[in-house]
Amino acid sequence: MNPVNYLYLAALLFTIGATGVVIRKNAIVVFMCVELMLNACNLSLVAFSRMHGNLDGQILAFFTMVVAAAEVVVGLAIIVSLFRARHSASVDDASLMKL
Amino acid sequence: MENLIALLVAAPLLGAAVLLLGGRRLDRAGHLLGTVMAAASFGLAVVLFTDMLGRAGDDRSLHQHLFSWIPVGGFQADVAFQLDQLSMTFVLLITGVGTLIHVYSIGYMEHDERRRRFFAYLNLFLAAMLLLVLADNYLLLYVGWEGVGVASYLLIGFWQHKPSAATAAKKAFLVNRVGDVGLSIAIMLMFTTFGTFAFGPVLTSTGETSEGKLTAIALMLLLAACGKSAQVPLQSWLGDAMEGPTPVSALIHAATMVTAGVYLITRSGAIFNAAPDAQTVVVVVGAVTLLFGAIVGCAKDDIKKALAGSTMSQIGYMVLAAGLGPIGYVFAIMHLVTHGFFKAGLFLGAGSVMHGMNDEVDMRKYGGLRKYMPVTFVTFGLGYLAIIGFPGLSGFWSKDKIIEAAFAKGGAEGWILGAVTLLGAALTAYYMTRVMLMTFFGEKRWQPDAEGNEPHPHESPKSMTIPMIVLAFGSVFAGGLFSLGDSFIKWLEPVTAFEHGHSPLSAAVVTSATVVVLLIGVGLAWLQYGRKPVPVVAPRGSLLTRAARRDLGQDDFNHVVLVRGGEHLTRSLVYVDHTLVDGVVNGTAASVGGLSGRLRKLQTGYARTYAVSMFGGTAVLIAATLLMRAV
Amino acid sequence: MSLLAASATSTGEAVQFWILGTVAVLGALSTVLMKKAVHSALCLAATMIVLAVFYLANGAYFLGIVQIVVYTGAIMMLFLFVVMLVGVTAADSLKETLKGQRWLAALAALGFGILLIAGIGQVGISQFNGLAAANSGGNVQGLAALIFTKYVFAFEITGALLITATVGAMLLTHRERTERASTQRELAEKRVRENTHVPPLPAPGVYARHNAVDIPGLLPDGTPSELTVNKTLRERGQIRDVSQEALDDLKALEQRSAERLGRDREEENAQ
């Protein structure tokens, strides 16, 4: 097997994640799908690292994780405050660009 | 001596400024100040005149350069004065008659609360008129030209509370403006042709350019003259201008301002001499106006309007004479001066009559006034005799020369012009006799007005009668004085040039013909108005009479074509501006707005809609990248 | 290509890839398609663990462990935490409300996926280098050497990012209490002043079949009164509406009594 298969897998997962972002209404699930997309990217980065034979790809994946962590923290906080204001976690309810 | 020239203008100008700025404090002394200023100007003119007489004929022209006015590149306009015999003649006429009319106005305007302002305007007029005749270039002349226009505007509309006066003032200014366009185009043409518009250089270098150019300049000058001198086709304002106080009519619309056109043509003689076609037009205009004014004058019942028609007609004589070239210039000016005397006298007489008749102007409500106001009657009568050309009086000398000159034009033209001038003389005799008979003879025809005030005709105060007497003297003797030894011709010849016309008829024949037509005219008038009583209500009259009462339809034409047409034009333009010009802009804005409204619907506000478009966009980007690689 | 280049991995890894890869895809699909957020979260966790294994298989030992500890352990727990906070049973319906969204999503997904995969396929890499050399001094040491030298700036900045994110999250969720909490007495006085609910709120389950806290009491006309249910339950939408059942029961009761009365009347008539 060739490590390129990991890239195919990553592409597939990314697509699934992106589709999820688009079709789900629950903000938390949307967020999870975003995480899925990030993970798919990480997988491809790791695979690249292996294919190139150096660790830079892994470093990038590492940074992605850090950024993802920060993003999750802020994003979930937004979801919580949105829920408080609207009593709903549906992204479609927040369509007025104001609270 | 030449340094005094500016003072001629400055004195009345100062008077006007002081009177206008001085406010109510000057109300009591205002008229005296104004009169003194006019008199000062006259005194100065006399001083200059005596000085001028003391010098040789070709050394009489004085120049005074005050300052450079508009220096831009090759365009050099100076404020500079030129006093030669022609200007001198005018200066004396203007300041002399002007001062008399100032004196007259003291009495005439005595009960008007705005008398101070009246004198301010009169002074302003004198200053502008003097500027007009003293300027040494056309642009400065233009300043005076419009200046007298404004003064005339202010004075015609002096009783502004009367809508008719305000309208007449506006009309006079507007019609004059049309003429002014001619003057400004003429100046522009001179500038492009000669590079200057000062009298000296322009008038001496007419030989260096083509006749076509000169004809164009001359025609434009003629247009200006038509405006100011109420010649056909720009004559319509003069009749309405009689809305102004009578001294104004006497000074501006009889003696001085309206003759400015004649001055302009005479002054520009060199140009006209070199443009025979233009001269022909001048003669035609003069001849037509001569008859036009006379016919209108025959039909009017308003004493001032009848006199206005007469003025128009007499200026027609002058213009005609000026159009004849060197054989006529001198006589045009001579008639202008004598006319200044007798017409001012007639107007002042008319004013005196009105003064005694509660401002009634309809001659049909006069009658038999000779008993009530003898001084007025005598002075008016002398003026009357002068204007109809009674042998020996002023009008006879000047008018007779013009008729002679008209015949001397030569050829068929000469005969036609001669016939026209003779016809004009007959008409003059007719309508002036009519005025005379209706006013001073016959039975009294006045009745109490609606409020029961019956007019009590009385002689006017001294301040009014004295100027009338002085002018009557002028009417009687001026012409003879001028003709004595051809003194006037010799006086003006260095400026205007003079040639003796060779008339196909001898002078004696012309003179007797003149006397004959004069008698015919007087006789006809007497048959109609002297023999039988004058009806108080005007009869319907013949078609010509009715047309003449309506100024031969010219006002109707103006109204329908210019006023109505203009109103429609502006109204439709306002509509166009609002709907079309603005509409295009607003339409663009509206269509952009509409498009945005459609596009706005794409922006649902749902994050997922945006996400899907982003997703699709990424797909497109990838496709594009792949395609680029494939290519 | 360096000398270390290889063209295929071991068979064991291939087997592992195909089996776990299937699991990962299924997990991802379930994340998207599960109705309840909790289930989605669990499925995502499964996928992440599979990915961790793949990281290990690719020689990214440190990342593999971090994936399990930080991602699956911490971040996914955070997700669950929020899911619990927002409401476990607040299931969002899978019914699509935006017109054409599904079709567009499907089109975009298909286009995107196919193009991406086609793109990868087009590159056609047949050889790879392997990490043997890079990992020779130990994966963690290798990473550390890079992080603290070449990427030290980025690393420092991530620190700032994390701090900012923490502060941001606090700001977003923290609610300052700007006034003293009202005492019970004050609340009671306020109710009297405003003349709303002067007596205590009605209790749940009144006139209903049950008196459980999540069943609203019925109003005289048989409709449920939401006031009777605890606010928290109300906001979570966890009200069991029994009004219809109750009305049906009432109807049945009336029916039965009518029948009985009718029978009695018939009996009387028969007599």
Add this chain to the structure above:
Amino acid sequence: MSFPLLTATAALPAIGAIVTAAVPAARSRSDGDGPRGSGTAKVVALLFSVATFVLAMTVLVRFEPGGARYQLTESYDWIPAFGVRYELGVDGIGVALIALTALLIPFVILAGWRDADHLENSSRRWRPTQGFFALILMVEAMVILSFEATDVFLFYLFFEAMLIPMYFLIGGFGDRASGTDEAQAATQRSYAAVKFLLYNLAGGLIMLAAVIGLYSVAGTFSLSEIAQARADGTLEMAASTEKWLFLGFFFAFAIKAPLWPLHTWLPNAMGEATAPVAVLITAVVDKVGTFAMLRFCLGLFPEASKWATPVVLVLALVSIIYGALLAVGQRDIKRLVAYASISHFGFIILGIFAMTSQGQSGATLYMVNHGLSTAALMLVAGFLISRRGSRLIADYGGVQKVAPVLAGTFLVGSLATLSLPGLAPFVSEFLVLVGTFTRYPVIGIIATVGIVLGALYTLVLYQRTMTGPVKPSVAKMPDLKVRELAVIGPLIALLLFLGVYPKPLTELVDPAVGHTLSDVQQKDPKPDVEAAK
């Protein structure tokens, strides 16, 4: 480095604006209905404007008409990355217009002394008086800087920036509505303000594109450097590029000026704004447009200017006639003056593009004189309107009977507007006509029709408002007050002085016009008589 006089002249009103805006709103007076202590702000604004006038006069004195083309120059790097420099300098035209601006602003402030009063108590707005006068001073600063900038980018900046205070002046401060619905007036006002802003922004943005285009062609924004490059022959500008750039600049200036058919914003803006602000628009701000045509269109794109001349001349001619005809048809005093201004701007543009020394000197003089005459007419009209509370001509009649001084000054303003000889506008109008006539006789002759129409609309206005029987609604109208006389008296005096003795102005302007003409490589046509020799 000598004292930066030009910067100071522009900075003083800007500082004045800030100080005026900062004047605190004093407590209400005890009697309750007087305006809250806004008098200080007025005095401060007036003092600053007068001080600016003094500085402008210093500029005028220090400027040597026969000297270098741009004088009193200042130059600093500003954004070196794009070669933008803070470059100031004035030529004779600029000096004349700066003097005009600095002269008019004190009168505008004095005339608008009570324009914001009615907003003080009746509205929730924040310190309207301070705002009104601060905005006026701000406009002054921007306009002066536009006249001074010799860097194209710098000019563009101020050209656009002056829109902001103007927008608020038009939209925020209207006549005190009496009889008409205040809400409706506010709607019309904001419509006018938005229209003004959109028109001018549209022009400005197109000009920005042209400015950037110019930079990409010339590599610099500096006028002097571009002129140097052109003189050295190192400036490579294709003919088509030049035409496009010219159009971009000209479009913006034609809107500002305004030239038919881009004029429709002006009547709205002038109609809705108070009279002093209307004066500010037409006498000061719009002058930047015509000034910029002279300095930038002709100076930067000489060939394209010549290429466009026939079209521009025809448009100017249409403006003259069209503006005058529409003025005749107006029922609103201020709109009438606005259309009259459109006609006058037609004359200015005609003079500029006739490309003769008389035409361009006349156009420059026209800018100054039109400023004075329109200010005189419009401010008196404003005094009139403030007395009766109506802008409709039909609401007046017989005013001269009750307020003779007002009527008299109005008449002088009217006569100046119709270019009566003896008053300043005549000199400029005649020069423009002569300048046009020497090169384009037919256009010159048609333009003289404007003279007649000018008399028509001013005299009709005077007749309808001032003469005739006294209407009851104006029967108790007071005559001009001392403050109003202080505004109008000097203006009239200046109109008279410049009409009789315009030489100082022509001497100031002539060398600059000579430079512009040499930019476009045009010489005055020779008179026939000389040409023949």
